[in-house]
Amino acid sequence: MKIKGIAIVILTLLMSLFLVTPCFANAAEPPSIVILVPNAPEELAISLITDSSGKAKITDKAFERYYAFYYRDLKDTGDYSFEVTTPEGSFLIHVEKPVKAYNNIFTLDMQQQTLEPGKSLTRSLSLVSLRVLLTLLIEAGVFWLFGYREKRSWYPFFAINLITQGALNIWLNEFSPLASYLVLNLIIGEVQVFFVELIVLMAFLREHGRLRTFSYVIIANLMSLIAGGYIITCLPI
Structure with a gap:
């Protein structure tokens, strides 16, 4: 029942990523x-x-x-x-x-x-994969520095990060590459990713105490947000 409840929460949060509608109200004039x-x-x-x-x-x-x-x-x-x-x-x-x-x-x-x-499928897959890989490398480095060494810790780490970062970057790929609000969308998405990862990792990580897990999720997602903001200014979306 506990796993079912976690799955429902994760699904709800991930679905909300794709249901967010961009608002163009007083933004800079977008290119037609x-x-x-x-x-x-x-x-x-x-x-x-x-x-x-x-x-x-x-x-x-x-x-x-x-x-x-x-x-x-x-x-x-x-x-x-x-x-x-x-x-x-x-x-x-x-x-x-x-x-x-x-x-x-x-x-x-x-x-x-x-x-x-639109954008070509090959281009989108390549860029999404590249951004997910870069984010995984950053968060894996933080995960290692927090002292997680056991395989039973790395399995849920990779599983949840592939799901959340994949969903986030697929969602970002739907926007215009010149959109002035991309960083704002990244922040909104990362906040939802933070809660999903917090729920899952607090439930499945047993190698260290809950305080260390909580601290890791905060630091890792903060690093991911900073890196993601830099990446979307350098790489195409």
């Missing part, structure tokens, strides 16, 4: 269309064909570049046509209108000269 370009060449330019400027706001992050077009540029055009220019030449790409109100993400395929809606 973001074109994601992996390993973009330095000379690559993307312009919206309009009567006015139609130039993109360009953001580089690690191995990706983002070309963002805001609503003020999009509202005056009857068709979303983009000119992609490289030293080798240029080509046109059209996006069907209308699109969603906020944060429309497309991935540019340079070889096929097409825009694919």
Whole structure:
């Protein structure tokens, strides 16, 4: 019965992660269309064909570049046509209108000269896995420093961290890579992860006393939050 109760609490908290809806109320104006370009060449330019400027706001992050077009540029055009220019030449790409109100993400395929809606599955899996691995390494280091050596302690550690950090990073992956509220979402998610891990580890860790377990969960999640905040400013989401 005790394990059933813990499972219900964990499920409830994890489900709430996916049910959180981002609020755009007085936030900075979000881009209406973001074109994601992996390993973009330095000379690559993307312009919206309009009567006015139609130039993109360009953001580089690690191995990706983002070309963002805001609503003020999009509202005056009857068709979303983009000119992609490289030293080798240029080509046109059209996006069907209308699109969603906020944060429309497309991935540019340079070889096929097409825009694919959303982020590629391979990209998302790679980035989620990388962020989970980095977080696991940090929390495992803290776990070791707190004196946990027995296998019976490491089994629940890995199990709960894979579940919670996996769920958190999959949830973060749903947001725009240029969202200004990503750190706030990370904090909200980490608070829920903290309670899930606290419940599970307090129930299953027996190698040391409950006070040490409680202290570990606080320190590990604080380190994870700091590292996560840094990671999402450096790595693509």
